[in-house]
């Protein structure tokens with residue numbers, strides 16, 4: 528079937544990848560709203576349980592709707608890549624109830640009491656919180672370093688043998704920093720660390736971390752992969768099929784962060800247009816960034832596609848395009864941020880990102896309201912910072928909305 532392997536084109540995989548004909552010959556894989564699956568005999572049940580025969584058992588362990596989304600995303604992340612023997616890279620994906628559930632499985636399925644994670648500042652808030660507030664109670668601690676200072680990262684790893692995992696989010700939320708996957712992954716591998724990359728902002732269309740030998744990719748599928756804001760979800764993708772099928776599958780099933788057929792159906796439907804949507808997100812974001820960079824009310828534009836961004840060259844090296852996310856600072860500070868958000872009309876004031884329509888947030892008055900100002904400023908989240916997930920509307924309409932709010 529077209530798209531069943533990673534030798535088809537990327538767009539073809541978006542449409543057909545992972546699709547299996549079902550018994551009633553439905554064009555699209557239906558929503559398998561069934562919590563359990565039947566067996567013809569005790570012998571067959573035993574064979575399925577032992578993995579000798581393919582078959583579904585129980586909804587928390589998966590269903591055909593979930594399998595299609597998982598296989599499609601695994602094919603997209605592996606697109607065009609080869610394994611060490613020169614064969615098409617095979618990956619395995621496990622769909623979760625949320626990005627945080629996928630990240631939890633990656634952490635708890637790989638780390639034990641006494642292990643440490645090395646990571647960077649400016650992570651998605653939920654990831655930062657689980658690392659800072661939940662994992663230490665289970666004996667898993669963390670070190671935050673500057674991932675642009677490779678000597679510093681190496682010194683930190685060398686100094687602490689309990690570091691077992693490197694977690695990288697690139698581009699990172701909300702200041703759009705970019706971290707060098709090639710150099711960081713090579714360094715991590717030198718010290719046998721497990722490497723996890725959060726690829727939510729880029730999607731496999733713009734960036735493929737497995738090109739750099741990383742072990743796992745996670746996504747909040749809630750964002751660009753679903754693309755329509757219709758379901759919360761997450762995916763964990765791994766290159767060690769054996770480990771994914773055993774240890775990580777066990778952790779996923781027992782932690783209970785499973786997805787469901789309805790959300791998986793919505794995700795698969797969204798994935799069918801991923802590349803088309805991303806092209807438009809990227810083209811629009813570029814124009815919005817140019818507009819903002821020339822505006823007198825704006826002091827800084829954080830967009831990886833602007834040559835003024837400190838990580839412009841790095842982003843160009845590892846991403847096909849700078850993407851659809853940007854943030855910018857209004858000179859007028861907090862009050863200007865609040866006024867701006869309240870004046871925007873077409874663009875929607877909401878958290879989240881990656882939906883077809885443009886979403887804007889003012890972190891200082893919403894997502895980071897509870898973070899002390901000095902700490903927030905240290906993370907680059909200034910009083911007048913606005914984050915924008917540029918949608919696929921007609922660019923003239925997005926610019927007109929910005930123009931009236933700026934006025």
Ligand SMILES: Cc1ncc(COP(=O)(O)O)c(C=O)c1O
Pocket residue numbers: 625626627628651653654696700725727728746747748749759760761879
């Ligand atoms: C980069 C990144 N990773 C992970 C998550 C968590 O995903 P979810 O909200 O689907 O649990 C988010 C959510 O915004 C995110 O932006």
